[in-house]
Amino acid sequence: MLKDKNIILGVTGGIAAYKTANLTRLFVKAGANVKVIMTPLAKEFITPLTLATLSKNPILVDFFNPENGDWNSHVDLGLWADAYIIAPATANSMGKMASAIADNLLLTTYLSARCPVFIAPTMDLDMYQHPATQKNMEILKSYGNFLIEPESGELASGLVGKGRMAEPETICNYLGNFFASKKEFENRKVLITAGPTHEKIDPVRFIGNYSSGKMGFALAEELAERGASVTLVAGPTSLSINNKAINRINVISAQEMYEVCISEFKNNDIGIMAAAVADYTTKAANHKIKKNDNCINLELQKTKDIAKELGDVKTEEQLLIGFALETNNEEINAKQKLKNKNFDFIVLNSMNDEGAGFQSDTNKITIFTRNNEEKTFTLKEKREVAKDIVNEIAIFTESLK
C-alpha cells in the first residue's frame, strides 16, 4: 500500500530515534520514497549518515544547506509528501506543533504540510500522563492529525508504563492501512447537491446567490477518488468535472433540485447537502418585465426544503450531512439546523471568517455531530477541506458499526 508513496519521516530528539533506522528501512522496502527531516537534537540520538543511507536521500535539518546555501523549502516538501510521519514525537515537539511554534525545519514543514500527518509520541510515563501533554495531543488530534498511540512497557528511564514509541512495524502498517482505506467508500453511493439555484423572474432575470459550487464539487471528487459512486446534483455553475464515478445532473431551480434529490436519495447511502438552495421562488413572467415609474413587487413563494425532506425519510442506514453558512449566531443556528433537518452532522462556515464561504477557494469549518461532538479545522483550500469532511464521514460511519 505504500508503493510509490512519498513519505517524510520527521525525527525529533528522543531515545526512540534509534528505531527510525528500521522504520526507514521498512518504508523503503514497501516501495515508498522517503525523505528524512531531523531536528538538531535528533542527530544526537541517531546519525544522519545512517538515515541518509537507508532512505537513499540526503537528510534535512537546516533551513539552508550549510554546504551550498541552498534553501530547503518546507513548502515544497509539504507539497511533495503523501504522508508526513513524525516519529518519535517528543513532548517538546508536540507542544510546539500544538501552538504553531516553527523554530526548525521539521516544524515549519509540519505547518505547511497538506498531506495527512501521523504522530508517534514517545516519552517517559509521567511526561506522557501530564495534563499538558494530554491536552497538546488532543489539540493535535483536533487539527486532523493521526496519533499512533505509544505502547506500554519498559521505558528507557527504567519506569514501566505507557510512553514507548509504537514499533516500526506498527507504524508502517498504520500508514499502509491508511492508504488502503483510501478506498473505504467503495460500493458506497453518495448524493451531493452543489452550487446555487436560479429562480426565474422573467426570460432574462433570476433570483440567485453567490455560491460557486466549489465545496460540493471538491467533495464529489474526493469521494469518487476514495471509491464512491457519486450523483452530483449541480445548480448553475461554470465548474466542470471529469470523473467516471461522478454522475452529474444539472438543474436550475430549487424545485428541479428537489425533484432529482427526492427520486435519487433512496438509492444512496449518504446525502451531502452542499447547495445554496433558494428559500423563495416566484412565478416567472412569460415576457420581459418592463420598467415603469413605480416600484414593482415580486410575490415570493417558499421553496421546498430538500434537506429537511430527506432528513424526514432518512433510514437508519443512511447518513445525511448538511451545511450552514452563517453571518451571526453561527453555532446556535448550525445546531438548530442539525436538529431540525435530522442531519448526522453539519458543517458550519461563517461569513465572518476571512477566506471562508461563497466564491472563495478556501474555507474554514467547524463540524457539529448529532452526538454533540464538535471539531474545528483551520483555514484550508476547499480540496483539503473536502478531505477533512470525508475523513469525518469515514470516522462517523465507522462509529455506527
Ligand code: CTP
Ligand atoms: N437546504 C436545502 N433546501 C433548502 C434550503 C436549504 O436542502 N430549500 C440545505 C442546504 O443545502 C444546507 C442546509 O439545508 O445543507 C442549511 O441551509 P441554509 O440555507 O443555511 O438553511 P435554511 O434552512 O435555508 O435557513 P436560513 O436560510 O434561514 O439560514
